[in-house]
Amino acid sequence: MLAFLGIGLLALLLTGIPIAIALFLLAFGVDQFFAFFPLLRALGQNLWSAGNSFLLIAIPLFILMGEIIVRSGIAERAYRAMELWLCWLPGGLLHANIMTSTLFSATSGSSVATAATVSTVAIPQGEKLGYDPRLFCGTIAAGGTLGILIPPSINLIVYGFLTETSIPRLFMAGLIPGLLLAMLFMLVSMLICQWRPSLGGPSNRASWGERWRHLIFLLPLLVLFVVIVASIYLGWATPTEAAAIGVASSLVLAAFNRRLGLKMLLSALDNTVRTSSMIVFIILAASFLNFALSSAGLSTRIDELLQAYNPSPITLLLMVLAILIVLGFFIETLSLMVITIPVVAPLLFTAGFDPVWFGVMMILFVELALITPPVGLNLYIVQSSRPDRPFSHVIVGALPYIAIMLIMALLLILFPSIALWLPGVL
Amino acid sequence: AVNINVVGTWSSVSLHKDYEAPFWTQTLPQASGGEINVEMTTFDQMGVASGDVFRYLSNGLFDIGITLSDYVVSDAPELEGLDLPMLAVDPALAEQVSQAYFPIIQRAMQRRYNAHALAVAPNTPQVVFCNTPISSMGDLAGKTIRASGRSTAEFLNALGANSTVMAFSEVPGAMERSVIDCAVTGSMSAYNAGWGDVASYVMPLPIGGWDPSITAANGDFWDSLSSDDKQLIEQQTQEVFAAGVWRHIGADAEEGIACLTGNGECSQGEPADLELVATSESDLERAHQILEETVLPAWASRVDDETIELWNENVAPLVGLPVER
Amino acid sequence: MTFTRFVSTLANRLVGLMLLAVVAFLLVEILIRKAGLGTLPGVHEYAGYVLAILSSWGLSQTLIERAHIRIDLGYSRLPRRLQCALDLISIAAVNLVGWLILLKAWPVLATSLHNGSLANTPLSTPLWIPQLIWLAGYGWFAFTASILALRSLAAAMAGDSATLSALIGMDSDKNAEATTIAPTSAHERGRH
Ligand code: NA
């Protein structure tokens, strides 16, 4: 059955069939060849029961919030403020890129949205000031990935939904690794610019007056983050309800910026429905495949396999991570998660790994997939803001940050409490 | 030989591990002298929603399905009366009620799912957990409480509490941060899900009932069996499986409380130290009154006359709650 | 095509307004609860139905806008003819899945109607109402997929690969954008 899955998936992906459709077809195949029960009869009921979900409504709501923020011009001003505060460091704007991404991540549920927003505001600046395009693009592509690790995170919601793990705990678990990763990104950028100053841009000092005046532009994003996270952790709201609070707050912020209008709101809604129905369709397909696999006894097969080879938990983990890296070269975020979770999550949980901890680990490798070629969405997003320049710049620029992510993975394995400490104390 | 596909309840709960699984995979095949072979899984392992089990059973997805009656009252409101909040406070009475109720179950399973009911066995009493101090049932008034089903919600609302709906996995976090004050669930499932760390009080009254499971066979499958097989399966499920669960339910409920409070034997692991809220005579009277005035009439309005006749004839004398029409 | 596009866009808009209503009701619910005034019954329940409706009714516009994620493992390097063949295979697969879902989702509604099923909540909503709306969304998706397939097939017969690509092709820019999760298209971003 595992062989069938692997070959079937590869064949379907090669034809370029939409990913949700491919997952459904795989499930039909499992039904045809491996099931004791006529599983297809359960398709409709499965779709209704998984789709009629209060938990999943958080996805369109967080997407809507992101749409509104992006359209309200908050990000550009935040970037300008970051620039004034950070440009004296070796590497200058590189740090503004990373910090703006980090701050934006704290209000956005998606990595690609984060990268898209930051590259729009940052790339013209970098070109004007003569930064090395490789490193400059690398910081945006890598910084953008933080969007799904620092809460809120659509991918963590999907993980929580598919593995029945508590979403507030997952959110808290992602926060410290996300901030740590951001600091490591800044550190490595600084070291590279110390070693080769020509890679950074001119380091200029802003006046304190100017800095303080612009500080206020960081406020909207901070307020949004605090409102969302505080409403969850002070017990006002569940994560889903917090998403509604986030939407309302972003509308207020957009109104402050005088960008709120009927046309803007309707086009934000249209995009939201289109994107989220596509995402929910993939999740439903994954959940039906999950049903087909477990009904066909996948866990029994895996148990047999494990008993035959009997790998130690750490060997098992490394195998799974290796698979995630390899698949991550070719497959983007959500697909990578929904394809692998039904198979690897039960395996690792049985071997004794904490579901919350593995959630963070999984997200880290999804982030990695975002900046590894040939298929790395964040690389494409950054590239799309600088047409007619070589794509190789972006790929090479991301390499140091890929190394940092792997180091981060190692840290998480050695010190699981980086992820588990915060959900434990809150 | 007959091959039977059986789908049981939650793979992690005692009802499945200690009773369903040994019964279907060992006891019954042995009793049949090798005539009956069973393939068993559970609805959570299969990845289906607990409330969909009998829909799948009627589709012929498998031959025998077991799920908790509270999950399927959307389709079959008749089954709701089996497990009304505080209907039977002690296990002996709960068992008598379940037997007296069987004609209603059989009729509902037949009509709703073209299925043949085999047995009723309790899960665990559904009790109340709070992280704010309570000293009696009356203190639940004004609290926000996660209820597992409609009639429990009606009961809580009549008490003056605010019932709300929430996924089981979100409860510990929500209670920890006081999004909700209290929640209703089975004592042992609460212990196993770590509620001991987030709640501070437990009130051992079956506010959510006994969470009984119903075992039923797909109608076409049932008709295809020989009368000897039918007789064997019916006799074994009722006298061995269900009777066995009922025999232990009192002790299991006590152990659940022991694991949550630390008073008594807990074989499951380190006990939590929740405070046990004592129940008073006036609590019980109040509960009876709410049942009589609010919950029972609301239920009766959702079912047909024949169900009410069966209730008045078989169940009402046991619990002193006739339905007037 | 204008008719299917019009209905799909309208559906998309209505679902969007439902989402706004969910936001509003959730805020009221949170305020009432924090003020100790009880709860607003049914908000969570109805939000669940809105998601179910979004999950089916949102699909047709997504299909028309070619926004479903397709993984490009070699597609873009293939000659035009082969790309068109793969597009036709894809739309055929979409049709297969779409119609199968409709066929298998129908019994969900039928069972609820037969049993007069009511939601297991204090509101006791008759389940056939949200399920009917939900099912109709899948019906529209299957219908839209068939129309697209027929039009693409006609384009293929006529040797008009440009029309075919415009209908069902994999546009890598668009494709990357569809996965942005908050996809503000490039020209819109440029406006700020
Ligand atoms: Na985020």
Ligand code: NA
């Ligand atoms: Na990649």
